[in-house]
Amino acid sequence: MSLFANQNAFDRPESRAAAAGINLSPARAIVDPQGRVLAHARTGGMISPQRHVLWSGTRLFRFGRSGLAPQEVARGGWWLEAREFERLVSFANTHGIWLGLAMRLLCLVPPEWSDATQLVRGRATCGLLAWRGLADTVVTPIAGGLGTLRLPHANQISERRLHQLYIPGLAEHASIEPAIAIERVFALDPKSSVEGFLYL
Numbered sequence: 001m002s003l004f005a006n007q008n009a010f011d012r013p014e015s016r017a018a019a020a021g022i023n024l025s026p027a028r029a030i031v032d033p034q035g036r037v038l039a040h041a042r043t044g045g046m047i048s049p050q051r052h053v054l055w056s057g058t059r060l061f062r063f064g065r066s067g068l069a070p071q072e073v074a075r076g077g078w079w080l081e082a083r084e085f086e087r088l089v090s091f092a093n094t095h096g097i098w099l100g101l102a103m104r105l106l107c108l109v110p111p112e113w114s115d116a117t118q119l120v121r122g123r124a125t126c127g128l129l130a131w132r133g134l135a136d137t138v139v140t141p142i143a144g145g146l147g148t149l150r151l152p153h154a155n156q157i158s159e160r161r162l163h164q165l166y167i168p169g170l171a172e173h174a175s176i177e178p179a180i181a182i183e184r185v186f187a188l189d190p191k192s193s194v195e196g197f198l199y200l
Helices: 007-011 013-019 070-074 082-095 099-107
Strands: 037-039 046-054 059-064 078-081 118-124 128-135 138-141 148-151 163-166 180-187
Touching: 007 013, 007 128, 013 046, 013 128, 013 163, 046 163, 059 070, 059 082, 070 118, 070 180, 078 082, 082 099
Parallel strands: none
Antiparallel strands: 046 128, 059 078, 059 118, 078 163, 118 180, 128 163, 138 148
8 A cells, every 4th residue: 555645646647747737638739630639738837847755744835716615725736835835925025025926926826827815724644745846937818818928937036936736636535535634724815916916
């Protein structure tokens, strides 16, 4: 038996693809005239995801959108470890910006993906495997068909370099729920997470 509750989900090829921001859906694939897949769409994700172990007791943080119960937010894949979250808070304090906006700038999360109205602090209740890496450039449609949003990564700047986690399998109830116990939920002002966010 594996030490890690999400071993099966982690071992699937699509888990690393998801961490790298690659959409394997045939509907989003780029195909030739014969219908053969030439490339898959890629939006955001992380650069060169690396296998990372999270032991039981590891403290984790995740931003979630409105309309979801905290338990639903905790079943999402994208998380920050405590040390990286502390760096995020320090960045926000240093630059005098709201935490939600700091998350958008360092984790590269446009408003189209989440309104960042809640923050869940959790703790791993078992050993988990995650993909870990730095945010990659995001290219995604702007809401309302107003063009394309491009958020280039700034990993060459040390204070903007933040390692994220993608933990596959958390939504699979039968095998590993609850793999992350919720310790506390913080309500965030949705306006503050977009205040100063510019579509350039």
